[in-house]
Amino acid sequence: MKPQEPIPHNYSIRRLNMIFALSSLVLLAVTGLMVGYDYIRGWKWFQLEFMRMQQERISQEIGVAQAEENKQQLADLDAQDRKNEIELARHRDQYLSAQKELDAIEGDHYRADQDYRFVKANLDAQRYITEAAVVQHLPDAPQQQAEFERQTKHLADLQLTLQESTRKRDAAKANVDQWLKKIKDAEDKKKELTASVDLLNKQLGTVDMKPFSTNWILSQPLLDFVNPVIKIDQVVLNDLSIDMNYMSVPRVDRCQTCHRAIDTPGWESKTEAARLSKELQQKLDAYQIPQEKRKETEERIAQLKRIQDAPNDILNPWRTHPKLDLYVGSASVHPLLEYGCTVCHRGQDRATEFGRAGHTPASPRMEHRWAERTALSAGFFPLPRDFEQRHWGYEENEFIETPMYPRHYYEAGCIKCHSGQMGVDRGDDITKAEQTIEIYGCYACHKIANWRFTDLRKPGPDLGGIAEKTTPEWAFRWISEPHNFRATTRMPSFFYQRNMIDPNVVPPQERAHNVKLQDAEIHAIVSFLFDKSTHRPWSPPGAGDAARGKQLVGSVGCMGCHIDTEQVKDEKTGQIRLAKREDFPLERNYGFNLTGVGTKANPAWIYNWVKNPKAYYADAPMPSLRLTDQEAADVTAYLVTMQKPAFMNTPIRPPDAQAVHDLAKGYLINTLSDVEAEAKLRSMTQHDQLVYLGQRSIEKYGCYSCHNIKGFEGLKPIGTELTVEGSKALHLFDFGFMNDEQWKNEDGTTEHVIHTVPSWVYNKLRNPRIYDDRRTKVYNDKLKMPNFHLSPEEARRIAMVVVGLTKEKVAENRMAGRDARTRLIEEGRKRVSQHNCRACHVVDGRGRDSIASTIADANFLPPDLSPEGARAQSPFLFNFLKDPTVMKIRPWVSVRMPTFHFSDEEANTLVTFFAEAGKGQQFETSRGMNPPAQNVAIGKQVFTMMRCTQCHGTTPVNPENPPVPNTADSTSLAPNLTLARMRLRHEWISDWIRRPNEMINGTRMPTNFPRDAATGGFQSPLAMAIDTPPFAQYKATLLPLFNGDEKELKRTMGDAVALTDYLRDYIWSIGITQMRTAAPGETVPAIAMPQPSLPPPTAPALKSTRNQRGAAGNSGGPGR
Template sequence: MFNNDERYWDIHKLNKWFAISSILFLISMAWTFIDDNDDEFKVYQREFRKMEIEISKKNLEMELESVSEKRVSFEKELTNAQSTLDAQKEKLSELESSLITLEGRYYNENMIYQGQKAEVDGLKYLVEAENAHHDDGEQHGPSHKDDYAAALDLLHKYKLIKEASEIEITDTENAVKELKANVKLKLDELNIVLKNVNIVDNKLFKIDRERMTFANKVGDIVRDLPVIDFLDPYYKVNQVVVRDVKYDVNFAVVPKVDRCTSCHLGLENPDFADAPQPFTTHPNLDLYITSASPHPTDSFGCTSCHAGRGRGTSFVSTTHTPSDEEEKERWKDDYDWEVMHHWLQPMLPTQYTEASCFKCHNNNLDLKGADKLNLGLSLIDKSGCNGCHLVQDFPQLNKVGPNLTKLDEKVSREWVAKWIQNPKEFRHNTKMPSYFGQENQSSPKMKAWNNAEIFAISSYLVDGEKGSISSSDHRFMGDSENGQHLFESIGCMGCHVVEPDPVETETTLKDQTKRHGPNLVGVGSKTSAEWVYNWIKDPLSYNPKSRMPNLRVSDEDAKDLTAYIMSSRNEDFENSPDVKLNENDLDAIAFTHLSKQMPESFANKKLTEMNLDEKLNYVAKKSITHYGCFGCHNIDGFEKSKPIGTDLTEEGSKPTNKLDFGLLHTIDHTNHAWFEAKLANPRIYDRGKVSPPLDKLKMPNFNFNETEIEAITTAILGFNANKVEERIKAHNNVNEMAQEGARLVKQYNCQGCHLIDDFGGQLVEQIGAAEYAPPNLNTEGAKANPDWLLSFLNNPSIIRPNLEVRMPSFHQITDSEWNSIIKYFQHLDNEKIAYRDDLALNQHSTEFKGGEMLHELGACDNCHFYG
């Protein structure tokens, strides 16, 4: 017989394990619910709620205190009005009772009226039906016309009865309102006084459980319980979908989604200005976040400016990035912070937030409120970074270095070689970077290699037979003291300084305007008096594309200026040893370049066939190409050469695994840390490497200070692949001519002398008195007639004879470009009229006579000079 109790497994053990697994499953389910409900952002929201309650209580006390005197006064008036009403309590009670009776009677009368109206409508239909069949001669029963007429009379009777009751009710209601009018008036006045008090009090009623009713307390707790919290929770993810700012997910470009305000809850509330993170108020609420600002949260979100992972709801998952090592260590202790290695766009460190302005303001050359970004872009432009590196949204429009096609008219070959070898030995604050003498060129072999390159380049740029310069030609030199006076008074200091020694100054945009041109120290050791004289008289004859204007100085003044400029010499530079050529080193360089183009046997043969001049010419061309000198200078033979540097158009979005950190492990693996180190020491990533000369890093050293490095890094981080809809870009609100005008104002350094758009005018500080300085052009667009302004700009004339400073002639600027500048002035003043009629004066008018009298009395002469 089959035994039902026989099983492969022991049933008692099975039951035991089943019970254990069921308990474990139940625990895991409970744990799942707890973990799912224990979000990090809810902790912050609970803490913020407590802070909000405390701040609201303080605000309530402050509001009550601010209206305490008014409140007492208005409450007293309300009490008096209520007392007056109480004195008429019997009359009010009688009227209200009468009103109830009247309303009851009116209800019955209205029902009778409505019933009669329904009967009239029915009879009306029957009468109209009779009339419709009257012409056919058909008769369907008795006529209803008499009944209809009688019903109408009865309806009119009921209407009069109803209307009489309505009048009585209206009169009674008005009597009640009249009795209560003063109380209502005083109550309304009190509510106006207590408006802010009531707002804060109502807010507290919603968030403070101590003020809630029992039912509301229960509801407030239940709404956030697991499972039920999908209905209407208090603690929830706050999410903004930013339609016009896109995020590339490889196969699609989707709108950004930001959940930052799930933790950063006090961003829009000024009451939290002193609160700790993440509850503090956002800076500059008039510019960001609020609906009244140009950058409301609904349109721009948070990550469009700060970057990071907007969908994250925890400190780590949002990819916060520390600003420095100290903050990093603190975050590790406080938040268990770690890097999310596979998120390509981590949050920007606080000091680099302005980088994101560039995505919408890429055509704004001077963006107010983004001083660091402006400085970075200015440094990139003035240092010629975009001459070697392509930046599609910030291209190089003009070569930043001098034209080298006529260099042998200006300097000697020996001077050029020493200058290339170490520019800062001649001019401590030159914009010319150092290509040589860097840490990856410290070996004797590399020094010899570099000397041969330098000699070849200088020989190519300057014909040794022509490059003999005399600095002591007295035919072109006058009174040095008067030259200094002219230099300091006619406007030269709008673009130039003479600083023999380094000056500790903060790098600012305004400081950049007075360094638009070179520091004129040591010129007497560089060039000839004849060249300086001719340059002052007519800069465009030497370089038609020069930004240097013509100051229209006389021959004698030009000689005086030449004498002053030539009086500055650099004897240490003059006495430093010349760069010597070792032909063996030259051969080695030439062979290295040749062997990259052909087999070594062919290269050796080719080299033996070349004479010294051919070798120098060949090595010079290869070296100029290798170092990219044509990125900043016009050089014969290199007019069509392409930039040699990395394309930086989207450098700010480049993943860190595509940045070569070399053998260094002391630098954080972040893009901004890589940029900082590269700018501070461009050859640092060659450290420890063994590379042949042509494979070594070759970016020159600009000797940027920390402020400049931070500003340039900000700008580079702004060159990224982030996409925004064209319609929200700022340049859509600016006329193209006005944008071109703004660029020209920067290019020719108009703000070195003039205050334009509340920026610039540093020459005013040099002169010391605004009345003797170039005019303030803040309102030029609204003030000046465009035709007159164009005529003046093309041919500047003396307007204020008491001024020594003069408006120079910019003959290199075309009428079209001047019109763009005028359009820019008009844009700044919101001036829409491009043409104005000549002003017609009625010299017989009362206004003209009055003005003439004021002038005769000296009212104008007190402030203004006439000449």
């Protein structure tokens, strides 16, 4: 046979087969690698490790649950079981016969039940027939009626039979149960004992990864897509979307994939556990936890204690969120399922790898540690050593648009939703940070659209009258370096900074030239300001006594906003050193430091300023303390003694003509030719040149942003807009030569710039000129941001706000504080912040540190306003804010409530704020109520028995100037109670008497009705005392008031709520009802009781039979 002709091919089949074989092998290998790579992804390892940890913990818990005593109990129960069964076996006959009997009776019962039901159905039918027959007057109506009655009777009989049958059945059942019950009880008990272990065993099953367990099989490669045990965990947030420029996509947070226990309590670090257990214990002790939750809390504390005692600390990423009550926790205000993680923390929501998720190191040390890696951790999975050492193989990723906030800046994430609020509840850091921005006036140079305030004033004083206040020599030295005059000033340093004269970063020949140019600019600015200043004559003060002045400054309240020293004792070293702003509460930096004010300002100006700051410029933030002429003269005499002669000895170099010329020409040639500019300059005197250059320099440095300067109105602020600074991409920040570089700051500290936005901002704030280091720039192009000499902490806070200002928008319904009530409160809070009320008062639980730092005894401090809304009547508060002289509540307090000259709107805003924040009604009408005479009489006795008179006056006084209570030593006691009716809310009085220390911690008002430690209820000291001989006379007086009912009297004496209500009624009855007659032309109306008076309140505790209106009904208090 002829061999088959081979089919001609243009290619070699052999080779082709080879290629196919090879490529299929390669494909197979690649698929295998793919599956393999997917199988060992890093996050899977974290889940496995967490399962192991859970397994360990559950096994431990099982161990505890199966502890000896439980085992013993179980054994006992088993023994009981056996005994029961034996007994049952022994009485088997009886049991069986009982069962038989029950079965028989069950049958009878069923029959009886059926009969009853059928007859009942028939009866219903018969009812219709009968009714129809009666209505239609059918002839058989009487028969039908008779039939109906017969059936009714029959049914009644059957019902009786059924009831009897039921009773019999129940009895038989009980007979049977008697045998079974014992067995069943023992089983129930056993179940109860083993329930927790069963549950734990079930849980153990879910985390069991032993080879060939269900979980293990489900997790094998290629099987794991069916129903994986280890899988990506994610939260989809549709309304907190991510803006991808052209569309917004839902946020999908996968953080939980690795942070397994983030929302599960019990996996805290040891430090957190210690902090949390301490906090919870304190809350428990202070009765801040409701009764029904106390047990739960105690269990939680025990759990936290166990964590503290455990041998190993729990590491990240397996830790619980440290603030579970606030974030992530299902009962918190930001539950995980609604808010996710990246809304606050930022980072790449969908990423599941350490680097891609956008983790950002907080410090160079952290960065370098994170960057380390072992061969396996490089791309596959971490080894135990890696997470213990935090070696994550971290690499900076410039392409992540929203890297996470580093640890020190966490609260930056609050701004997104809380931007309109004056304080974030429990966000102390961000609250303080935003306050810092406002007190330094960052907003003046850097526009921040959507900042919570729209009406912020310029942070610096008006410079329109500078010549009235000080001299050009002082001004020159001040502008040159404000910190040489006052270490704590908020005026920043513009001149002779690092990028101009620092020998390490500027070449020597350039330095000398820069100094000349800077000199010229300062001279020019001073010349311009004094040239344009007004020259109003201020009347000089009379003779003043500096010693009295000093005493006044220390006592009337100046120290709330001002500081009078530059020397402080260092807490660490104990050495006296120069003060920093941070040594004082933030509110005390509101006004300037008084040291050197005598060198700075002339006496006539000081005198008029302290008397009426608004006369110098209308926008002045300082309120009036109502100083008399003499007091103002005394204060002036004292302030003038605060001199800094050394400052005025620093030499002033005269302006260099060439430098002035060059600088001025530099500006002129923007619009003129070189020749014209030269000609123009030749036509000007040196002074004119200086004034011209001054104007341009003020523009260059943006002085007008912070100060009102005539001629610069309406100019745009000088600095970069910060509205979305936190979203600016990393490559848009000019690091100069400062990437991963250390640098030394002027205060001797060493800082380190790392390549992250927060680090750039922080270092910029620490020294704004460092990014010019070693760069070659034209004089006018050099960085101009002035140096505020911020401490690390201050810089961190401000940087936190800056990185928190992002373009990420959240839906309106997610913004905090947008409901009407909260908006009203926020308006008030703005005023509180604007007028620095927290210098002297506690508002919303914060403040008063300023004034408290100079007055030790809390009794001489201005009041804590936390309960003000619930405490003060709105009309009183309104009038008091408008004119604080209407009432002196504690005449021994020397600090004066200043007159702020509030407009009606402002005063109303504040009143509304307090009322809303204190959950009080805006309008209180109780002032006109007259309590029943009987209540008053009882209250008076209680008042005497409780010895209230020992501290409180009860005789009417002049509200504007009540006498100081008579005491032997310097302390004074308590407010006169006749003022209460005009000032206090009716309901508040009794509440206050019951729990003063809970409302104002540390108050001198003693707790007279202490809480019972076990129940939390109030105890009354009179409960027992009323029967003792010393109280016999009171008892005799009181008995008739209780209609002789001694039992009722005793009960009332033990009832703290009733007693305090009687006390309130008594206090109400002695109150004055008229504040003061309105002087003609006075803006503040007098406050009086509303007319006509309203019906009296119902008596609080007495039964209605004794609830009579007082005969003295409307005669009012003795103050009339």
